[in-house]
Amino acid sequence: MQKVYTKIESIVGNVVTVKAEGVRSGDLALVGDSYANVIKLDKDLVSLQVFAGGQGVSTTDPVRFLGRPMMVSFSEHLLGRVFDGAGVPRDNGPALTENMIPIGGPSFNPAKRILPKHMIRTGIPMIDVFNTLVESQKLPIFSISGEPYNQLLSRIALQAEVDVIVLGGMGLKYDDYLQFRDTLEKGGAMSHTVMFIHTAADPTVECTLVPDMSLAVAEQFALEGKKVLVLLTDMTSFADAQKEMAITMEQVPSNRGYPGDLYSCLASRYEKAVDIEGAGSITILGVTTMPGDDVTHPVPDNTGYITEGQYYLKNGHIEPFGSLSRLKQNVNDATRDDHRALMDGMIRIYSQYKESLEKKSMGFLMTEWDEKLLKYGELFESKLMDLSVNIPLEDALDLGWEILAECFEPNETGLKTSLIKERWPKKDALD
């Protein structure tokens, strides 16, 4: 029994209200041809958020309640497809209606979580060697508009050793979306990728649905035993969309106009990252652009409290300082025996290089040691930090040793003698 209501009482922003009975909170409805969901009930007044926006909605448009919450179809057929925030195909493929699952489902029971202990190889040395990505980790990529964060994400999508990739795009420029699609198609990764793309020109409400859609699908894949990597870009657009909607709903803003529940909003999405005992896992990488490069802005700030570390993407590379994968110590003792020591050692020397560089720029005299450091820094930046480098972890570690051997005597590295004996590439230098 689908009753049609034809008298819309008010239209404010993307929110319309209609008098109706028997409507449940969170239910889906059709306003004209656009989907909408119920966000507030007050006696017989029902407030609906129209996904396509309030523009052009007429007070006599028919409102039909579908009697079910927002759902997304889940099956193997999703792979290789592109959808918008409401789940409507963006490619020219058919709409999927089989096996519908609700989005924004309940939270994972903490007692059923297991300690994460598998690394995800990405072939990017700055991640694999220095800030290892771990299965079930949630990590933001803190960046600034203009930085190549989307290129970084597509590289990770191409190279990461996972079973399924779910890409959630929020507020993307249309050419960024095309670039994602083309790169993944060319690289052959599209066959195990699902995309939910909201572009900047699409209605705001759809933007807020993208993470939920992506994560609901990811969760189902993970329950089937798949290792899923969810890439979200850009979470700041998501937060801004939440802000826009909260203000329309006349909620009291808390900090710089963002709603008071921003933390919970972000956390309930990021917390979907999980390693399921006896099944698969969900790992989340979310780009968060920092307005004005300000890490204390509410979005990166709240994100930082939720996630397990962060990558800073600055000047086209992942910064060795500040970037941190908090779970790396769970895995990098099992990769190779020299991993931890080499990682710490190389970063320590790199920080000395930075000091020398500063001295140089101030016109101080360069000592022999400074020259060595400068050479090291250049090699480090070009061979390891460059984002286009794609080598397995073991090769990257070997490369690290080679760079060290090219610049320094073994005793200058501060590494343990036993390790140097085993790994130093120029054996004649050891005598």
Next chain:
Amino acid sequence: MDIITGHVTGVNGNLIKVDFEGSVRKNEVGYIIVGDNRLKGEVIRINNGVASMQIYEMSDGIKVGDPVEFTGELMSVELGPGLLTQVFDGLQNPLPKLAEQCGFFLERGVYLDPIPDRDWDFTPKVQVGDTVVAGDTVGTVPEGIFTHQIMVPFTTKGEWKVKSIVGEGSYNVRSTVCVITNDKGEDKELSMVFSQPIKQAVKNYEERLRPDEPMVTKIRCIDAFLPVAKGGTFCVPGPFGAGKTVLQHLEAKNSSADIVIVAACGERAGEVVEVLKEFPELEDPKTGRSLMERTIIICNTSSMPVAAREASCYTAVTLAEYYRQMGLDVLLLADSTSRWAQAMREMSGRLEEIPGEEAFPAYLESTIAAFYERAGKVRLKDGRTASVTIGGTVSPAGGNFEEPVTQATLKVVGAFHGLSRERSDARKYPAIHPMDSWSKYDGVVDRARVEEARSILIRSNEINQMMKVVGEEGTSSEDYIIYQKGELLDAVYLQQNSFDPIDAVCPPERQRVEFDRLYDALTKTYSLEDKKDIRAFFNQLRQEFLDWHGTYFETPEFEAQEKKVTDFYMAKVAD
């Protein structure tokens, strides 16, 4: 008594408006019946005959007209033997049991009995005819390493006489062990379990005492410089990534409390998992048993419903007060109180209350104060002392301590351990800022000498700032020595090597020896030639101290290294 019922008239997020008939109390619990689910909620406001309820679950699927049942009871927890070692959510739902029943995900509307259904060996402590009041012990059962007292419910009013009491033996936790009667002839059956409203402080003790005994954490920086007292309160604000949670976990592991309650309130689930997997493996230094046997975890992580987050802090403190009534020292660690405050803010916004600073409600300060005031050292009616110590982390927005939650907390706590981004970036552990932080309690070493050491630190810091402008050349040797002394104090006393099994935990006796030696070294005058000499001397002295920290306490190596340290600096002391 008839059940008061009502029906839903409005839904706004997790705020539900309910029309009702009959009498409804503020803060009483009600259930909204949605299909087969019963969703728990609490009445938080009654306005023009309409009750506003916050529900502890997701509100999807609720419709206008859904029936509501009121219970007449305030939001309560169940108290009884078997609470220790358990993992609860904010509403005292045992999470492992919930997982057995519902699988991987938290299903809404499922509420399980928090008290395990089992038999306990009961020993009566009263006789028929004895007079008892609320909080009096009627018997005991052994719970792990503790003697768990079965008490007259804390909310019982007036004097009661024991009418019957069972003999020694094994009884089910829910079976009646004692019947009491009052002068009006009313009977009351007591089992080993009773319920206690979570927002009412338990006050069944003789008097509150001043917190004067240190709560040892085995972290030098805290125990000597920024001590926490048993029955005191402390807060740990810090920006993200500064190590708040790690510090709390260490306190949970090493503190000298009998029972530790960890309330993970609105934080990551992953961190709770670390505690869950790690604690059962660790040994309690006091008893040699598994650390989990003295621990209760209340876990309402960030993705779980917000209203239950607010309840979780109160649930935790009520459990703490319960064990305090048994003469135990309880440490409650709440991580993070900012998330709890944010939960209040969300609710306040939905209620359309006039917002205060950063949209926090105006009652933020008084609510935080009332929560911390539930800590305290008390003398129980049988003369024993017991305590609840509360330590809360604060996650200030942008790492800025000026925000309302940090400021409201600072007003009411006895110690402030502010974490600093600079120190944590420099890998200085623990990242507690030694100069900004403060404590009003007495620690394990003499306060006057600690103050003297701290003044060296402050002076050293000033000189360091000055040196940044005038350079090392422009600094006098005397000043440079003070600067180096401050650095030494920081490096060898305030910092601890958490990867070194010996240095990671520093018992108070050792702290005193280490502090005395360092104090002696700091207060000597040295005759050193130039800056290079000074630097070399202090570098070497630091190395000697650090080597000393790596030796086992009260062994010949320890004494030998202490002598080496002493000889080294005494050789340079000016006449």
